[in-house]
Amino acid sequence: xSNCAINLIDKLALIHQHWSPRVVAEMNDIQFKLVKxxxxxxxxxxxxxxxxxxxxxxxxxxxxxxxxxxxxxGEMFVVPKGVEHITRAASECHALIVExxxxxxxxxxxxxxTASNDVWI
Amino acid sequence: xSNCAINLIDKLALIHQHWSPRVVAEMNDIQFKLVKxxxxxxxxxxxxxxxxxxxxxxxxxxxxxxxxxxxxxGEMFVVPKGVEHITRAASECHALIVExxxxxxxxxxxxxxTASNDVWI
Numbered sequence: 001x002s003n004c005a006i007n008l009i010d011k012l013a014l015i016h017q018h019w020s021p022r023v024v025a026e027m028n029d030i031q032f033k034l035v036k037x038x039x040x041x042x043x044x045x046x047x048x049x050x051x052x053x054x055x056x057x058x059x060x061x062x063x064x065x066x067x068x069x070x071x072x073x074g075e076m077f078v079v080p081k082g083v084e085h086i087t088r089a090a091s092e093c094h095a096l097i098v099e100x101x102x103x104x105x106x107x108x109x110x111x112x113x114t115a116s117n118d119v120w121i
Numbered sequence: 122x123s124n125c126a127i128n129l130i131d132k133l134a135l136i137h138q139h140w141s142p143r144v145v146a147e148m149n150d151i152q153f154k155l156v157k158x159x160x161x162x163x164x165x166x167x168x169x170x171x172x173x174x175x176x177x178x179x180x181x182x183x184x185x186x187x188x189x190x191x192x193x194x195g196e197m198f199v200v201p202k203g204v205e206h207i208t209r210a211a212s213e214c215h216a217l218i219v220e221x222x223x224x225x226x227x228x229x230x231x232x233x234x235t236a237s238n239d240v241w242i
Contacts, residue, residue: 027220
């Protein structure tokens, strides 16, 4: 067990790439990952799990085929499993993702934005 | 699926009791609960699960038998399963708890601070 808390802002300062989630904590089999978003991601879905986004700084959108949701600093959203979505941020946004260990960032749409998984900072 | 994000500050404004976690979201079987802490809680443990605290406002301590950890705004901490702990806040602190559905706030120490479980706001 660690002697100190995990400071999200300090951890975010260690991330220099967009769309590359970095793990900062684990609770049972659930991982807490920080990510910096800018621009448009890719349409994808996670067949086996819901996915949580909590915005630490800035503002992001999650697009669905029938709507778009804006998440601002201090807000969170649960993307239900199996639902196709795309994340977007007009300017850089910092978010905490909560999802089970092993979830790939691009879900079923593997491509150039698919990040290495399970990378801790 | 909701049309809008969950604003943690707005949800916290609906809580008028200390030590009474209120569920604001679920991801698979994991619940996200907001809580207002002030004073000393009770020593307890959760035999079957880790537990995450993320401080939204203020500052709290988690006491263990061999150390104490301070968690400030924007910081998080994972209490490992089975480890005895007590939460404390010298002045009111607002935190997000992440843990599986069904976890009782006082763990193995049922008493007057044991809150109703699975209450949503």
